[in-house]
Amino acid sequence: MKTHWDKKSRLKNSKRGRRKCLTHAIKGYMNEWFYVYCKNTSLHGFRYITMDRSTMIESVLWFVVCISSIIFCGILMLRLWDNYSNNPIVTTIDTTNPIWDVSFPGVTICNNNKVYRLHADIIAQNLYTNGFSIDESDKFFFSLMKLIRPDKISIDNVTAWQVLDNLGMTVEKLMEQLMQPCSALLVRCAWIGEIRDCNKIFKTVKSREGFCCAFNSHYNLNVKHNELDEETRDPSDFNSTDYDITSADHLPGVREILKAPGSGRDVGLTVALNVERHMYKATSRPYVGASVMIHDPIDFPDIGAHMASVLPGHVLTISVAGTSVKSMESLRNIPIEKRLCYFDKEIPGETRYSYQSCISECKAKNIQRLCGCLPFYYPEMHKGIRTCFLPDLECLLSIRRSSDYWKKGTCKKCLPQCTDMTYHINIEDIKMDDVEFDSDITRGLDKSNVSFVHVFFGDLSYVEYRKESIISWDSLLASFGGIFGLCLGGSVMSVIELIYLLARQFFKRQPRERQEPSRTSLPPASEMFLSIPAERREVQKPRSHKKSDDKRVFVTWYQTALHRRETTNVGDVYRDPVEF
Template sequence: MFWCFILCSMLTLSIYTLWNSLSLNADNPTILYINTKTGIFWGKTFPTITFCNFNHISKKKLNELLIKDFSSDIADQIRPLIPYVLYSSLPVNATPAAYRSLHMLLTSANYTHSDFLQKISPDCESQLVRCKIRDQIYNCNVLFQRVQTQHGFCCAFNYDAVINRNQTTEELSIHSNRFGYRWGLTVLLDPQVEDYYASRNKFAGYQIYTSTGNDFISINMPNQMVFPGDEIHIHAAQHITEATTLLKNQDLHWRRCYLPNERKLLAFPEYTQQNCFAECRSKKVWRICGCVPPLWPRAQNWTVCSLMQASCVMAQIDTLLRTIYPSDKDYKTDLKAERYICDCYPECEYCIHRADFDGMTLDRNYSINNMDLYRGIELKNHLVVHTFYADMSGNYMRLDVQYHWQNYFGLFGGITSLYMGISFISCFEIVFFLLVRPMGHLLTRITKRRQAMKKQVKLKKMHTVMRK
């Protein structure tokens, strides 16, 4: 009985420890391994480079538009209201009456809010002075395209895997087969300080975003600020993560990541977690106000907000820019908490570009390199950005399940051995001592009883015969 008591106590402790270990596995079902740090990325894509000017409105384009399409009286009324067109990207504070007045003035010339904003935003042609890639000078219009972001209209290279209509990604991605400063992308930019009209900052420059081609440039993406007179080197490195077969066979809400083409979005052709978050915020605005702010991602059937709905959007902006998942949900311990983040799980397989920035002062004195890049240009407020792969290799990662049947087998054996000395032999011994041996003793006693009863019956018969 004492031996059985000790055995039951140790068994209880083993089950308790195993349960805690399995609970930890439920909180962290996947694990990321490093396959190699020297993987070769021949033929892989170049990172997407996006330049967003601090200036959101071109003074020159605004004046030309007001003179061309508006009377002098209406133009004078519009000028003090111009910053209000940027309510979705800059922290402006206006009354509903001010939004209504600007809406009526623009409507008088058959302008919508979106059309007007697009026409007065800085273009890429005048900002991108000269571009160089694969050690050859290219027209910047061939390499860059003007794209909508939540920061306004920006200039992007290799955005959404499309350079422009005339040149495919394959034709320009050959530069990614080489590494080093010479074979990367070099851009000479002019922030056009004299053309500034509406800026978030009190200085000129750009926000630089380094991302993958399918990521929408949203308000919460990390960026690097650069200023006139800077020369910036962006050292890019690729990190590719692939999912194992064991992970792919698991349920979605267990592995908590999406496989390729497993999740479709309404506003984007390709799924990324960044795009999912951006679409989720837009959907929340659409449900509350019945429209989506200009420059925000939207589905085709979602209406773009006019200035008449600006007050509704601004009333919700503080909530929309917070973290999406509810504060009372602990996504680290509650298995279902992540379902509240609009089902925006990360990708199981993805490629990210890590970027390190080095900055220095742009000074052409005593320099003889890149003469073709600077030829015929008087440097004033210009800046230069060099983007290149720092090395020919990068990290290959492997996303796998934290535990599979072999891990569980070893976990069970290790914990039970710690408490009870479990092994295949000891298991047999436990079965033997708890079942086989007692059954053997019981059968032996039963057999002896039967034999004794047979002897008694036999003796009775003998006594009866002898009496007769």
């Protein structure tokens, strides 16, 4: 038992001894490496730590100074990196940009009357012949307006489905046929003072106000929706318009986004409207008139559109001001999580990204998720989606009143555009008087029933906010180098020196015998000779046969490989080199 504990204790002592030897070897290696580095580095201050004639206090003082400089350098670099990573974008303002570089806004005009009496009477005759009463027909038409502005209706769901089935058409098709045709709403149009055919420069579009008439609207540039071709358009459609394909390229705002050559009322769009108050059947607002929406040409007329109302016998003047946000190409290298915006062609399937259209599409998807249908005025995003009808109004109304919907429906994937144009409007509404005013746009029109709308840029320049990276990668590297040089006096070569020294020390393998030769292993005799001490050689006394009292013997040898001279006392008896 005693022998077992003795072996166990000896084993522990041997392990502890090996661990101490290893620790001692590592410390010795680190001390040697640190000594060599301080002697040879180009960094300021380190050579004073291992200076030959320096005291311990001086070495410790310089060591503290060097460590403090390293810490200060690290703090400055971290602050610079933190500022770069948290605020990578800088914005500058430029107010000298000409307005003719800006796209003219899209102008969407919607009559407040959503059921055109003339078309409703045609559809009502069909209902009468199939057994529906006048009261049921009127309740049905009055209720259709609620599809745009959800509210309670007076018709029951069963009757509503029966009427729709009897008509044999979809909700979307029914609402399009019941709108006032653009050919009736738009009496006269002028672009930059030149009279144009309204039927050729305006087109029927969907908007949050239902079916409307739009100028310079190009929503299809940023989304992929299937629009009806001219060949597939229903001949019974009251709003179908025959466009001259060959001359469409010369029509303003039809094929491509339009730009105005200047500012002022005479350099813009002028439209004469006839809302036909005697044709009102069901209106979305408690007055006779039209709504004018100003929006980006590629946006769906919903979120972000500015709206103004015009009444019969009034002149509505809309002065538009533009504000541009332009992101430079240097922002593409910044992650989306940092710049928080999308460039064009960065979203798969979209040529021109629109933030407002993305929000509208997100709202539509949430309505579909909660109610299982999509309002008719939203563009068709996917085939097979059911269109909301009168029985779905309760769900649509509850969504509009619910605050949880907006929390759940937050569209996190929709980010602003990196390059975008925002429009701001100033409105002036004046009632017309009979003052014998005459112009091409007003000549021959009944000013008591007609409204006039003027849309134009109010200034010759616009404000542009340019967003770019606050610092590029090469400037960031140069800033780090400046901090490194300020605190430690270093450069790229200092880093290379450190890497070189670490690599050299790591791969260096020298036998210990060459570094510390032992007394027993002497070099060959051809490389060794005995010599007289230096003090004796300086006297240069004549050689005497009398023995000297100095018993010390110095052995000196040369190693050709190491080029080093060492002197070792190997005995107490002096011998002549010849005798050795």
